[in-house]
Amino acid sequence: MERHLLLTMGGDGGESWNLRFVAGFFRRKAALRLTLFYVVPDAYASGPGEVILSDVQMRHGLEQLAGARRWAVEHGFVPEYVETHAVPRQFGVVRDIVEEAHRGLYDAVVSGRRYLGWLEQTYTTSVSRGLLGEEIAFPLWVCHQPEPDLSDVLLCVDGSGENLRMADHVGFMLAAPGAEDHTVTLLHCREPGNGGGQHVGVGADDAPLSGEEAIAAAREAVLANGVDESRVRVLVLRARDRADKAETILRVAEQDRFAVVAVGRRTALPDTLMRRMFGRSVSERLHDRVNRFSLWVSK
Structure with missing residues (x-):
């Protein structure tokens, strides 16, 4: 296709x-x-x-x-x-x-x-x-300005329905003929004290997902497109809040030289006092700071 x-x-x-x-x-x-x-x-x-x-x-x-x-x-x-x-x-x-x-x-x-x-x-x-x-x-x-030797994708996992749609998109694009050398790293940023069994997001059916469930669901969405499981790995790191998550993603993307950072973007809060109090989304922070890699966003 x-x-x-x-x-x-x-x-x-x-x-x-x-x-x-x-x-x-x-x-x-x-x-x-x-x-x-x-x-x-x-x-x-x-x-x-x-x-x-x-x-x-x-x-x-x-x-x-x-x-x-x-x-x-x-x-x-x-x-x-x-x-x-x-x-x-x-x-x-x-x-x-x-x-x-x-x-x-x-x-x-x-x-x-x-x-x-x-x-x-x-x-x-x-x-x-x-x-x-x-x-x-x-x-x-x-x-952004591409580096031709970069090929791998960093897929940020948060358990949301938007994130699962992005996981499916990444799998679909990397299942294309000629993309066999591209790998996918599922990055889950876990807040300190948040074990794998605690809820971290909402899945496609609006049911809460734990960290381990979110990773498993994203992995399955990628593999369902025909991507070989040997091309998918998992990375779990600690991050305190949205700002720290964005910094963690940027650090990993830079040091491991990913071609793409892929995220699901939840519906943003309107520009109100609540929005200003809780700050920008991770995708907005990445958009502002992204450098040397492309940003893929799904809603």
């Missing part, structure tokens, strides 16, 4: 980090279908449902996509499996990406750091953070 990825493209063509990450992470490209998606930023509406876009603006967008497609084919992707799609901005870049992702039923949306930097300069906002805040039904990959 092919894996279909939606890559958000900016003004850098084949230099985009998301495209370079996908090309380096997947050694064989035959099972990958790419849609290179460009939101042309300077469209405007002349009336309800009408969007005006000049020929020059659209031509520039198509040129960027053509350059990215050419780079992808030169680096091993099947020409028939690399599609391009340029659209005028209608609801805002983030919402336009979300609409396309839901409409196309992609296996993941893949954003690159250079694209995000360009958008931040243009719209004074972060698209990746905007996507994290959206109600999305697809995994999100935030890619």
Whole structure:
């Protein structure tokens, strides 16, 4: 079964980090279908449902996509499996990406750091953070400058339904032909004094899971996709709170040189006094501090 990825493209063509990450992470490209998606930023509406876009603006967008497609084919992707799609901005870049992702039923949306930097300069906002805040039904990959020799995945386990969906996604992607050399480490951060029998999260059926149950459920979700059990290992470490968990994840990712850190993101609290008291989620902290690896997030 092919894996279909939606890559958000900016003004850098084949230099985009998301495209370079996908090309380096997947050694064989035959099972990958790419849609290179460009939101042309300077469209405007002349009336309800009408969007005006000049020929020059659209031509520039198509040129960027053509350059990215050419780079992808030169680096091993099947020409028939690399599609391009340029659209005028209608609801805002983030919402336009979300609409396309839901409409196309992609296996993941893949954003690159250079694209995000360009958008931040243009719209004074972060698209990746905007996507994290959206109600999305697809995994999100935030890619940074890739190191071609990195290949392994650090899957953070907390027992939540979102985490189990990410475990299933990791297993599905790593069961692709040519991904046999990629390993998965299940990292569970346990609070001091919290033994394996105490509840740490909520599973897909809303039943509380203990630490050992959460690890077992995530492992089963990965293996169910066809990943060999020899490629999966478990690491349990102590962490006091969200901030300490994020620091622990970053430390492990850096010292063991993982290509990907994968997390499940629970629905965030609104920006209220409660949110400010309890702080940001682990995925938000990782997003702010991530370096040298890509962040995979599932809701």
